Amino acid sequence: MAGIKSSPDTEISARELVFTRVFNAPRELVFKAWTEPEHVAQWWGPNGFTTTIYEMDVRPGGVWRFVMHGPDGVDYKNKIIYNEVVKPERLAYSHTGDANSEPVHFQVTVTFAGKGGKTELTMRTVFETAAELNRVVKEYGAVEGAKQHLGRLEKHLANM
Amino acid sequence: MPPDHLSSTFAALSDPTRRAILARLVSGEATVKELAEPFEMSLPAISKHLKVLERSGLIARGREAQWRPCRLEAGPLKEVADWVEHYRRFWEASFDRLDNYLRELQRKDKKHGRDKEQS
Numbered sequence: 379m380a381g382i383k384s385s386p387d388t389e390i391s392a393r394e395l396v397f398t399r400v401f402n403a404p405r406e407l408v409f410k411a412w413t414e415p416e417h418v419a420q421w422w423g424p425n426g427f428t429t430t431i432y433e434m435d436v437r438p439g440g441v442w443r444f445v446m447h448g449p450d451g452v453d454y455k456n457k458i459i460y461n462e463v464v465k466p467e468r469l470a471y472s473h474t475g476d477a478n479s480e481p482v483h484f485q486v487t488v489t490f491a492g493k494g495g496k497t498e499l500t501m502r503t504v505f506e507t508a509a510e511l512n513r514v515v516k517e518y519g520a521v522e523g524a525k526q527h528l529g530r531l532e533k534h535l536a537n538m
Numbered sequence: 539m540p541p542d543h544l545s546s547t548f549a550a551l552s553d554p555t556r557r558a559i560l561a562r563l564v565s566g567e568a569t570v571k572e573l574a575e576p577f578e579m580s581l582p583a584i585s586k587h588l589k590v591l592e593r594s595g596l597i598a599r600g601r602e603a604q605w606r607p608c609r610l611e612a613g614p615l616k617e618v619a620d621w622v623e624h625y626r627r628f629w630e631a632s633f634d635r636l637d638n639y640l641r642e643l644q645r646k647d648k649k650h651g652r653d654k655e656q657s
Contacts, residue, residue, distance in 0.1 A: 395625060399633045403640040411640060421639045424631030501629065 395503040405490040405497040409466035412488065422446070437463055442471070466490055547614040550594035555579070556587050560596060563610040567600070573608065 401408050411417040415431040422429045426449030434442045442458040462470035469488040484503055491498040550556055559573055574584040588608060591597045595614045599606045 397626065397629050397633075399637075401633075401637055401640055403644055407640060407643060408636075411636060411643070417639070417643075421635035422632055423635075424628060425635065499633075503625075 397501045397503075399499050400493070401497045401499060402495075403497060404495055405492045406466045408497040408499060409469075409490050412469060413463075413465075436460055461485075462487075546594045547596065547617060550590050550596055553587065553590075555584075556591055559584075559587060559591065559608075560610060563597060563608060567607040567609045569605045569607050571605070 411421065413434075413436045415434045418434070419429045419431055422444075423446050428447045430445045430447065432443040432445075434440075434444070436442070438460055440460045440463075442456075442460065444456050444458075446454040446456065448454065457474050458471045459474055460469070460471045462468060467490050469490075471486055473484050473486065486504075487502045489500045489502075491500070551560075555577060558576070562568060562573060562576070570581060570584055570588065573588070574581055577584065588597065588599070591608075592599060595611055597608050598611050599608050
């Protein structure tokens with residue numbers, strides 16, 4: 379329990395977090411669900427969250443602007459810039475914050491590996507500095523209000 | 539806990555030697571000399587790492603003996619673990635929704651057959 383590993387599918391090494399999950403769907407479909415606005419809005423964020431997408435230009439240099447509406451009525455603005463788009467295997471983007479909110483900078487790389495009709499998704503989050511990480515901590519601190527939802531979901535996950 | 543504290547904890551954890559030292563301290567107190575053993579490093583170099591860990595509150599050092607044994611302090615590590623847990627839950631929850639959504643899409647796509655994973 380050195381705080382380096384908190385669960386088998388989550389690793390923290392300094393400024394990096396890695397999550398993996400296998401989805402029972404071909405990677406073309408999973409990639410689509412990540413890159414087409416009408417699909418993304420259906421699942422992004424925990425239960426109780428809704429997402430409004432203002433623009434989503436999935437190509438290198440393209441911008442994705444959206445607002446997450448928390449179940450407690452709090453809005454979270456997001457601005458993402460795509461760095462790398464390799465259909466259907468890889469997506470790299472930077473969270474840059476929005477003009478009206480504190481900028482939060484971190485890079486995410488999502489890889490989609492096909493495994494006999496299933497998809498192993500790996501999400502790697504790298505924070506530029508500890509200070510940035512700290513800012514994200516504060517942002518997510520605001521998500522505390524959603525904890526009940528998360529708790530219920532956790533139960534659900536445990537029963538799966 | 540003031541937010542800056544968490545960022546100093548992350549900074550302290552960013553070094554592999556310091557993480558190894560913490561991992562060693564999980565199994566109990568140790569002196570600087572004992573901590574230095576597995577590393578090809580001088581005692582002063584190890585002491586520097588220990589100072590960083592001590593400043594961030596990750597370890598405490600005894601006062602009773604002149605070799606001042608080091609021990610792990612659970613508080614800051616727990617803060618980090620809690621935060622990671624929070625972020626992980628956010629994504630677990632999203633992935634869970636994505637999982638359901640993908641099932642839904644596939645059901646719509648292929649109404650003819652392969653319905654057995656509905657459970």
